Amino acid sequence: MSSATLSIDLTALIANWRALDAMTACETGxxxxxxxxxxxxxxxxxxxxxxxxxxxxxxxxxxxxxxxKAVGPGLRISVLSxxxxxxxxxIRAHDLTPMLNSVDQxxxxxxxxxxxxxxxxxxTGMNRLGMEPGEWAALRDVAVGQNPVLVTSHLACGDEPxxxxxxxxxxxxxxxxxxxxxxxxxxxxxxxxxxxDYHFSLTRPGIGLYGxxxxxxxRPVVSLDLPVIQIRDLxxxxxxxxxxxxxxxxxxxxxxxxxxYADGLIRAMGTTAQVYAEGTACPVVxxxxxxxxxxxxxxLAAEPAHLSILCPEQxxxxxxxxxxxxxxxxxxxxxxxxxxxYRE
Amino acid sequence: MSSATLSIDLTALIANWRALDAMTACETGxxxxxxxxxxxxxxxxxxxxxxxxxxxxxxxxxxxxxxxKAVGPGLRISVLSxxxxxxxxxIRAHDLTPMLNSVDQxxxxxxxxxxxxxxxxxxTGMNRLGMEPGEWAALRDVAVGQNPVLVTSHLACGDEPxxxxxxxxxxxxxxxxxxxxxxxxxxxxxxxxxxxDYHFSLTRPGIGLYGxxxxxxxRPVVSLDLPVIQIRDLxxxxxxxxxxxxxxxxxxxxxxxxxxYADGLIRAMGTTAQVYAEGTACPVVxxxxxxxxxxxxxxLAAEPAHLSILCPEQxxxxxxxxxxxxxxxxxxxxxxxxxxxYRE
Numbered sequence: 001m002s003s004a005t006l007s008i009d010l011t012a013l014i015a016n017w018r019a020l021d022a023m024t025a026c027e028t029g030x031x032x033x034x035x036x037x038x039x040x041x042x043x044x045x046x047x048x049x050x051x052x053x054x055x056x057x058x059x060x061x062x063x064x065x066x067x068x069k070a071v072g073p074g075l076r077i078s079v080l081s082x083x084x085x086x087x088x089x090x091i092r093a094h095d096l097t098p099m100l101n102s103v104d105q106x107x108x109x110x111x112x113x114x115x116x117x118x119x120x121x122x123x124t125g126m127n128r129l130g131m132e133p134g135e136w137a138a139l140r141d142v143a144v145g146q147n148p149v150l151v152t153s154h155l156a157c158g159d160e161p162x163x164x165x166x167x168x169x170x171x172x173x174x175x176x177x178x179x180x181x182x183x184x185x186x187x188x189x190x191x192x193x194x195x196x197d198y199h200f201s202l203t204r205p206g207i208g209l210y211g212x213x214x215x216x217x218x219r220p221v222v223s224l225d226l227p228v229i230q231i232r233d234l235x236x237x238x239x240x241x242x243x244x245x246x247x248x249x250x251x252x253x254x255x256x257x258x259x260x261y262a263d264g265l266i267r268a269m270g271t272t273a274q275v276y277a278e279g280t281a282c283p284v285v286x287x288x289x290x291x292x293x294x295x296x297x298x299x300l301a302a303e304p305a306h307l308s309i310l311c312p313e314q315x316x317x318x319x320x321x322x323x324x325x326x327x328x329x330x331x332x333x334x335x336x337x338x339x340x341x342y343r344e
Numbered sequence: 345m346s347s348a349t350l351s352i353d354l355t356a357l358i359a360n361w362r363a364l365d366a367m368t369a370c371e372t373g374x375x376x377x378x379x380x381x382x383x384x385x386x387x388x389x390x391x392x393x394x395x396x397x398x399x400x401x402x403x404x405x406x407x408x409x410x411x412x413k414a415v416g417p418g419l420r421i422s423v424l425s426x427x428x429x430x431x432x433x434x435i436r437a438h439d440l441t442p443m444l445n446s447v448d449q450x451x452x453x454x455x456x457x458x459x460x461x462x463x464x465x466x467x468t469g470m471n472r473l474g475m476e477p478g479e480w481a482a483l484r485d486v487a488v489g490q491n492p493v494l495v496t497s498h499l500a501c502g503d504e505p506x507x508x509x510x511x512x513x514x515x516x517x518x519x520x521x522x523x524x525x526x527x528x529x530x531x532x533x534x535x536x537x538x539x540x541d542y543h544f545s546l547t548r549p550g551i552g553l554y555g556x557x558x559x560x561x562x563r564p565v566v567s568l569d570l571p572v573i574q575i576r577d578l579x580x581x582x583x584x585x586x587x588x589x590x591x592x593x594x595x596x597x598x599x600x601x602x603x604x605y606a607d608g609l610i611r612a613m614g615t616t617a618q619v620y621a622e623g624t625a626c627p628v629v630x631x632x633x634x635x636x637x638x639x640x641x642x643x644l645a646a647e648p649a650h651l652s653i654l655c656p657e658q659x660x661x662x663x664x665x666x667x668x669x670x671x672x673x674x675x676x677x678x679x680x681x682x683x684x685x686y687r688e
Contacts, residue, residue, distance in 0.1 A: 002405055002428035034606035034634055035680070059635035060602070060681060062347055081573050081602055081635070084346035102574040123576070127584045128600055128630070128638055132576055156586055165588055229425050230446040232467070232476055240471045242500055244509055256472050258404070258425055262378035262676035267669050268612060286472070290378055290672055291403035291425070294472055325611050328634055332606035333677065336379070337404060 004226045004259040006338040008039050010047040012219035016209050017051060019217065023192055024199040029055035031188065031206030033063055033080070038264075038334040039210060039222065042070040043342050048209075049075060057204050061087040064096040078119055078150065080129065088112035097149060101129050103139055110146065119150035124172040124186075125165065126156035136176055150183050150202065158190030159214045166194060190214050212327035213317045222331070224310035224338070226257040226275065229292070231303055240294050241286025246271065253298045255282070257307060260291045264333030265309065269323035274314055275307035282307060348570045348603040350682035352383050354391040356563035360553050361395060363561065367536055368543040373399035375532065375550030377407055377424070382608070382678035383554060383566065386414040387686050392553075393419060401548050405431040408440040422463055422494065424473065432456035441493060445473050447483055454490065463494035468516040468530075469509065470500035480520055494527050494546065502534030503558045510538060534558050556671035557661045566675070568654035568682070570601040570619065573636070575647055584638050585630025590615065597642045599626070601651060604635045608677030609653065613667035618658055619651035626651065 021028035030053045036044035045056060045067055055076045058064045061084060064077045071077075076097055082105045083091065083098035091098055092113055099121040100106045109118050120143060123130035130153060131139065153173045157163035173186050183201035189208035191198040193215065208215030211222065234240070234248040248254075257275065261267040267288045274281040275295045282295045295307060310319060316327035323330070365372035374397045380388035389400060389411055399420045402408045405428060408421045415421075420441055426449045427435065427442035435442055436457055443465040444450045453462050464487060467474035474497060475483065497517045501507035517530050527545035533552030535542040537559065552559030555566065578584070578592040592598075601619065605611040611632045618625040619639045626639045639651060654663060660671035667674070 002425075002431045038606075059606075060347060062681070081346075084571065084573065084602075087346045104574070125583070126586075127576060127578055127582060127598055128633065128636060129573065156583070156588055160587075163588075165583075227428065229428065229473065230448070232471060234471055238471060239469070239500070239509075242470075243504075244500055244507075254471055258428075261673050262382075262403075266610075267673050289472065290676060292472060329605050329611050332634060336680070337406070 002227060002258075003337065003339050004224065004263065005341055006334060007223045007225070007341045007343060008043070009219070009221050009223075010043065010342055010344040012211065012221045013044065013209055014047060014051045016211065016215070016218050016221070017048060017053065017205070020189065020192055020203070020205045020208050020215065024196070024203055026199050027055065027202045029053060029057060029185075029202055029204045030209060031057045031204050032067065033057065033059040033206070034332045037206065037210045037328065037331040039331070040340055040342075041067055045070050047344065055202065061090050061096060061098075065090055065094045068094040068096070076149070080121070082121070083109045083113075083118070092116060099150075099152060100131075102131060103135055106139060106143060117149050118146070119152060120148045122151060122153045122173065122176050124153040124169040124176065126154055126169070129154065133172065133176060144180065144182065148182055150185055151177055151180060152185040152204075154188065155186065155191050158188065158194060161194060166198075170197060207328055210331055211316060212331065220312065220315050222310050222316065222334075223308060224334075225306045225308050226259045226293070227306050228304055229256045229258050231255045231297065242289065243287060246286040250298070252296055254285065255295050255297045255304065255307065257293050257295060258291065259309075259337070260289045260293055262290045263335035263337055264330070265293060266323040266325065266329070266333060268325070269319065272322035273309065273319060275309050276311050276313050277304045277307055279313060281313065346571060346602075347681065347683050348568065348607065349685055350678060351567045351569070351685045351687060352387070353563070353565050354387065354686055354688040356555065356565045357388065357553055358391060358395045360555065360559070360562045360565070361392060361397065361549070364533065364536055364547070364549045364552050364559065368540070368547055370543050371399065371546045373397060373401060373529075373546055373548045374553060375401045375548050376411065377401065377403035377550070378676045381550065381554045381672070381675040383675070384684055384686075385411055389414050391688060399546060405434050405440060405442075409434055409438050412438040412440070420493070424465070426465065427453045427457075427462070436460060443494070443496060444475075446475060447479055450483060450487060461493050462490070463496060464492045466495060466497045466517065466520050468497040468513040468520065470498055470513070473498065477516065477520060488524065488526065492526055494529055495521055495524060496529040496548075498532065499530065499535050502532065502538060505538060510542075514541060551672055554675055555660060556675065564656065564659050566654050566660065566678075567652060568678075569650045569652050570603045570637070571650050572648055573600045573602050575599045575641065586633065587631060590630040594642070596640055598629065599639050599641045599648065599651065601637050601639060602635065603653075603681070604633045604637055606634045607679035607681055608674070609637060610667040610669065610673070610677060612669070613663065616666035617653065617663060619653050620655050620657050621648045621651055623657060625657065
């Protein structure tokens, strides 16, 4: 193995989708934006479609185009950034469903693609995407007359179950959609876990499919093995890596591994992360370089040919903790230089 | 413009290469690993080859294969991770030059590709890649008999000109190569700036080509413009984004922009970064999301259609500072969803 290998367990991914689907009485879609959270939208979306997903969500029109090519016609592909200027032709050609976020987007859609499917995203307090309550009050009757296929909103604090923002957004969403005869959706993974008040007609899990918090029962989906380029012995006092930030305190054996921050091994993980040899932890030492990291393998009985940085002992959330971020960013940073292997 | 646009100024890139070349009396190569620091190896390498670069450096064999397809035969492509197990066929087929880092790699090369070109990388104290002094002493005569095309090492602290490690590595490199009749190379961008003792036969600039520190006279190469998806007005006390981490203190106008940490807008940049409207700074507010960021545009006279996050007012190093990292990581994190536009 000359390059690092990212293994993606599609069976685990499907099991996660089914587990999330089983928690609700409604339809369960799937969020596959950002190249299916870094795991490869073609393979991930086809596996999910085979398992029964009928409604996919992406961030951008261009992602919708790529997804349509992967899954073919018939499944719904909704675009969360809505109907952006210049995208009407692609939206029509690839049968995409923009989630309209503003009056501007509504006008653009009606003007350019009258009669074509669309959804509406409402802002219930996150102040990021979606129509404001006042805007919606003025537009609601006209918009509903155009037959939206879905009305959604998004929770800002869903991963903190006790945060009062959740019930507040739920209450605003109920008010804004009161009396509507349109399918409704409020929840991504975190909202599914908040219980049935949050489920409505459709849920849209993302991170939970890919094995990340807050779905703590998720099966891990990714593992990542790094090739050892060489191993060297250091005397006490010798330093490793850029800036001489790490100094050997004992006779030390250092392995140089073939992946770095250009591959999404976020530089901030510094020396808090571990790599694993068949379950035995070896600390990362010295600075993360662009293409390389170095680890202290002194205590291993044998010289390893590769070491794992995502594995049962260190999942995406644990590695994210070492880098001061969240599992989502670990996943979406996984770089293009890995050999990607799919298990199904 | 519906997607974010990354503009790459190839004229500036070539000007940077020429400026670095003019600082030395020796040959100047170019490091184009990690997809030419995120900017696209095909276009970048072809522009550099047209400008006169005859020796390219990549990290991995696979990168060398892609580069050979882009630039054609005749130019030298050296692979810094050396001759890895399983790569002999690709190395031969694409005329790559592995930089051998260990006795193991030397044996593999001689066994599988006797007579094929190779270089040797020496470790002069960074303890990351390259042969150790003791290893080299034992192997040197045999290795030189096989006609290496280049002998290199790499500085650990080159961006700190007064760091004693620089002179120490220089001294070790001189000792290890004393009497050799082989082209030598010690310096990347930082080493070029350290002066002629560090130049030897060939330099290998990377970051300086792409406009980053420590080459402070570099011309900026990248700019990055983000589309505005929508703009909304907030009352004092309203919050923005995940976790409600930002609260409006005054009547505030918030723009939602179409790029996030999945596009390399590192999540750690939090609210320290700015976006710019024709030179006017607007603070990023709230958490960076996967596909979106939000900015306070209250003080702008007009509603912008897009805002810039890499621009003359905020270069890769400034943005890196906001994210607690270095310009290199900003560049190599630039994601695949941007429309890439090349100016030449």
